Amino acid sequence: FGGAKGGVKLNPKAYTSSQLETITRRYTMELCQKNFIGPGLDVPAPDVGTGAREMSWIMDTYRQFNPQDVNAAGCVTGKPISQGGVRGRNEATGLGVYYGVREFLRFPEVQKMTGLTGEIAGKTVIVQGFGNVGYWAAKFFHKNGAKVIGIGEHDVAAYDPRGLDVDAIFKHRAEKGSFRGFGNAEMIEESTKVLERECDILIPAALERQIGLKNVKGIKAKVIGEAANGPITPDAHDYLVSQGTVVIPDLLLNAGGVTVSYFEWLKNLSHVRFGRMSRKWEEAGKSKLLALVEENAGRKLTTKERRAVIHGAEEHELVYSGLEDTMIDACEETRTTAAAKDTDFRTAAFINAIQKISTVTTQSGQMFL
The missing domain is CATH 3.40.50.720 (NAD(P)-binding Rossmann-like Domain)
Structure with missing residues (x-):
């Protein structure tokens, strides 16, 4: 998120966990010293050979170099839940x-x-x-x-x-x-x-x-x-x-990982878990509506049925919803362009991407030389 891509070329199976941590932290130190990483600058995410563990090491190293940055958790995504990750990112x-x-x-x-x-x-x-x-x-x-x-x-x-x-x-x-x-x-x-x-x-x-x-x-x-x-x-x-x-x-x-990484970044910047502020309010509203329905229908729902109806969205459910909506829109856009241009879906996806970049660039007043 920011446009860059980088990594360390090695076989992780040939190194101990302690060695991998040292390598990852040193790599992050180099990024920090060159101002190549930050929540408002460039945000890495896991790829081949890495996962939540490595992302946690990156965040901790970044925090050591930037102790004043209150948004430090947003410097990297794909983190463990305990370290500011978002539920649903792994899958x-x-x-x-x-x-x-x-x-x-x-x-x-x-x-x-x-x-x-x-x-x-x-x-x-x-x-x-x-x-x-x-x-x-x-x-x-x-x-x-x-x-x-x-x-x-x-x-x-x-x-x-x-x-x-x-x-x-x-x-x-x-x-x-x-x-x-x-x-x-x-x-x-x-x-x-x-x-x-x-x-x-x-x-x-x-x-x-x-x-x-x-x-x-x-x-x-x-x-x-x-x-x-x-x-x-x-x-x-x-x-x-x-x-x-x-x-x-x-x-x-395969944009689902990047999409949910964006959701994780938003969570880190807002400093609150998705659903924390609205879940119980949502359940209370559904409960009142359900009581009116039961009163007019003359039938009470079982505890299990009631729980299923009034259930407020949890973090992973909101993440799934956001990802599904994003993918549906992107697929429909690709389909529409493919039909309009009489081309294959890959070319259509590239056309859409280039057109979005062109629109933003043009409307912002920038000019390609």
Whole structure:
């Protein structure tokens, strides 16, 4: 958030936790000394090989260099809840992927191109990459009725046309260090081959350039949702589009993490948890309305029913709502531009982005030289 991107190139598995902390803090120190980080300047977030732990180290280091900054918690996002993080951030990118694919399946033109119905339930899904993004994307597809038939990791891929239990295979890998030995699933030793298995929806959620000219003709998915950054090469993308495959581009589909990072930043600047000021007031209003309804209906709700009706939104529910609304709007904008310009969804997403930058630049009085 601010325009920059940076990191430390290393294999985190080759270092102890103490060493990683030292490296992370030193990296942050360099950013602080060069004035490259701050809540009103540039705000990093976790990416490959990092998570809430590293973001907490970054924030603590920034605070040591800027003890007077009352908004110091907003210098980085993706933090633990106890350190000013926001509930819902951990699963945000994967949830955004689910929302985006769900919206595209509802578009009549996508249904016509793919022959698929507009419902997630019953669709077959293959996910490449089982890190934070891939796991949560698979989990939300599974939770909403899709059949996750394949999951690929760096060492091996698991495949079962009957469907994989996402939580069970996640637990198995956490305990054994690999998918190997999980139930009756087929193990695909050349893990990238799972991309070429037949499915309705393919979610590359690992690294860049996973689908190129070397394997694109083997891709059988009807819809590809780019959860990773740049998983499809430009030439492969052109081929897929020419074959009628729906490609939902990364700059649109995997924006959930950045979106919720923005919500976390807003929380840090406001110094109050989302829902704290309004939840009980909302519940009180619903309770009064429910009492009037019960009085006129002549029936009292059970305690469980009453609790479900008057429940005020908690932080993660507000975050989910904001993310869903953002993704729905962005998908609709992309669809509209693609239809108006008679182009593919990636080009449409770029057109929208460039037009927004142009509008802001022009209206602010700036001129490109």
